[in-house]
Amino acid sequence: MSLYTAETRRLTKRRFTRFFVLGVLVVLAAIAVVMFFSNEKATPRTLAVAETRAEEQFRQDQTIAETERKACEARPGEDCTGYWVPTREDYKAEQFLPPSFDFREEFGVLAVALAALLAVMAFVIGATFVGAEWSSGGMMNLLLWRPQRLKVLGTKLGALLVALTGLTVVVSAAWTGFFALTASLRGSLDSMTSGAWQSFLLMELRGLAVVLVAGVIGFGLASIGRHTAVAMGVAIGVVVLFQFGLGTVLSMAGARWVEAYLIPTWLIAWMDKSYEISDWSAPCVYSPQGCEPPTMTITWPMAGGVFAAVLAVVIGTAMWTMRNRDIT
Incomplete structure (x- = not known):
């Protein structure tokens, strides 16, 4: 049996992976059912x-x-x-009129919600996949059989990415199909053009990238710390410090472009292709619409560059520690 096949089996046979994926699918199914029955076709x-x-x-x-x-x-x-x-x-x-599901107007939000839920799932599964191997001693036993450290870690990561890609593609296709059916039976698909379908397809591809990045970061952090709890601790720390603590401090200090320091801003910019933030601490700018605050637009290439930099740092550090630290 090849190393890749063994790692794929190890990932898919883990009870935690199966139960966690099942839990996420149940949540998604609940959202879909509620949306179906809370809308009604205009007649x-x-x-x-x-x-x-x-x-x-x-x-x-x-x-x-x-x-x-x-x-x-x-x-x-x-x-x-x-x-x-x-x-x-x-x-x-x-x-x-009762709520009616307009696919073109409402599916974008649902696509973002799907990407966010799958990204959380990917982060946790990626972290536990390698973290459990380190904490249980399985990694050390594996390296006795295959002493090529970087190849072992890279193969594990490859197996994780392939599994996440397959799962995300299948779930995204089912998600899109279900809500297209919902719009057909309890709303409208009339405004959907070929360009609109292409736009949603590209959004879902960007959502796939978010899922893969989250999985890689969770995997990398757990590998660096050699424990699942390290990845979870870093994630909680980042959310608390950057989403709440840093945002509050910068707002109190009257700093410029406070939203630019918040993680969701970059995620929204990536998924929606751009996001405009306003600097409410600066003097307003006069325009035909009146006095308005200065604005800055974050584009999806900018957001992609930030994610790529974070990804490179995390994976580079994980590979460096795997190669240079003692396996004990």
């Missing part, structure tokens, strides 16, 4: 019901407004000209 019947509700709401608000106006006029010396008077044009039937 002539639902439109007629919405028209009736709009008329009823208008009559009710008209009565309330008239009552308040009369009460105002009954009070001597009070100016009642500013009281709001509802008009029928303000009550459109579309406002009273």
Whole structure:
């Protein structure tokens, strides 16, 4: 049996991997079911019901407004000209229609949510895959059989990436297909063009990259620390320090571009191709729309460069420690 085959079997046969993947799939299934049953396709019947509700709401608000106006006029010396008077044009039937799933408008958020959940799963599985080998002594036994350190670690990483790629592609295809069906039965696919489908495909490919990066970082951190807990500790520390602590301190200090220091900003920029942040601490800039804060746009190549740099540091360090540290 080849080393790659053995590592693939070791990864897929682990009970933790199976149960964790199953848990993530259950969460995704719950989201999909809730979205399916909370939406309803617009029909002539639902439109007629919405028209009736709009008329009823208008009559009710008209009565309330008239009552308040009369009460105002009954009070001597009070100016009642500013009281709001509802008009029928303000009550459109579309406002009273049940939720309807528009694939083009809503699937982007769901694609980002899928990538985020799968990335968390990839990080944890990647960390436990190599961390358990170090803490149990399995890595040392394996190196007695295959003393090529970098080849062993690289093969483990390759097996992890192939498994994560296969799982992500299958889940993403099922996710897209289910919500396309949801839109067909309980919403609309009318606005979907070939360009829109291509855009969502590219977004899901960027989501696949996020999943793989998360898996590699979890794997690398656990390999550097030779324990799963090291990767988990670093992840918690980064979230606490950079997402909450650093953001709070920079906001209190009036620093510029505070959002640029937060991890979600770069993830959103990567998934949505760009993200605009505003500097609320700087003097505003006059424009035809008024006085607005200066802005900075983070593009997906910028975000990709940051992720690539982090990836290179983590994997480079993991490979260096694997080659130079004692295996004890």
